[in-house]
Amino acid sequence: MKIRTMLGDITKIQCDAIVNAANTSLLGGGGVDGAIHRAAGPKLLEECRTLNGCQTGQAKITKGYRLPAAYVIHTPGPIWRGGENGEEELLADSYQNCLKLAEAHGCRTVAFPSISTGVYRFPLERAARIAVGTIRAFASRASSVDEVILVAFDPQTKGCYDRALEEARS
Numbered sequence: 001m002k003i004r005t006m007l008g009d010i011t012k013i014q015c016d017a018i019v020n021a022a023n024t025s026l027l028g029g030g031g032v033d034g035a036i037h038r039a040a041g042p043k044l045l046e047e048c049r050t051l052n053g054c055q056t057g058q059a060k061i062t063k064g065y066r067l068p069a070a071y072v073i074h075t076p077g078p079i080w081r082g083g084e085n086g087e088e089e090l091l092a093d094s095y096q097n098c099l100k101l102a103e104a105h106g107c108r109t110v111a112f113p114s115i116s117t118g119v120y121r122f123p124l125e126r127a128a129r130i131a132v133g134t135i136r137a138f139a140s141r142a143s144s145v146d147e148v149i150l151v152a153f154d155p156q157t158k159g160c161y162d163r164a165l166e167e168a169r170s
């Protein structure tokens with residue numbers, strides 16, 4: 001599996017599934033969640049209403065509607081509360097459960113935003129290491145997923161991903 005990083009807007013990416021850093025209601029929010037709902041159109045919210053929310057670290061899948069991506073995989077990452085409340089494990093769960101769902105739907109290419117590092121305030125460098133570590137662990141076994149794109153919305157996040165990838169490969 002190939003892992004690459006890019007700077008850009010995840011709503012513009014043509015791939016099988018994009019991940020949404022959602023909240024547990026799955027009924028939309030700010031940040032990347034708001035951007036995904038705006039780009040997908042109102043049918044996304046309609047489908048999300050049927051899902052009865054989602055627990056932190058779990059994931060649920062919908063269609064992509066007007067997005068270039070076929071699917072959206074919604075995962076509420078953990079809210080950072082100092083690091084003693086299982087935040088790291090929950091963030092790893094989010095990445096892993098998204099990849100499992102992608103695989104269950106035969107997705108080959110999956111794009112992730114930087115889950116939890118916006119409004120949820122998870123420290124960026126730690127989050128980048130967890131993202132890379134979890135994706136690499138998943139990649140070590142056979143899967144339909146053959147490319148993961150880590151989409152950074154700002155250069156600082158891109159830098160953290162690139163360093164975490166370099167660290168993991170060295």
Ligand code: ADP
Pocket residue numbers: 008009010011021022030031032033035036077113114115116117118119120121151152153154157
């Ligand atoms: P969370 O609540 O999980 O912290 P946020 O949406 O607040 O989620 O932030 C997660 C990350 O998504 C942040 O790095 C933010 O800059 C980034 N982001 C916001 N909009 C987009 C977008 N359109 N494409 C990709 N990343 C985005």
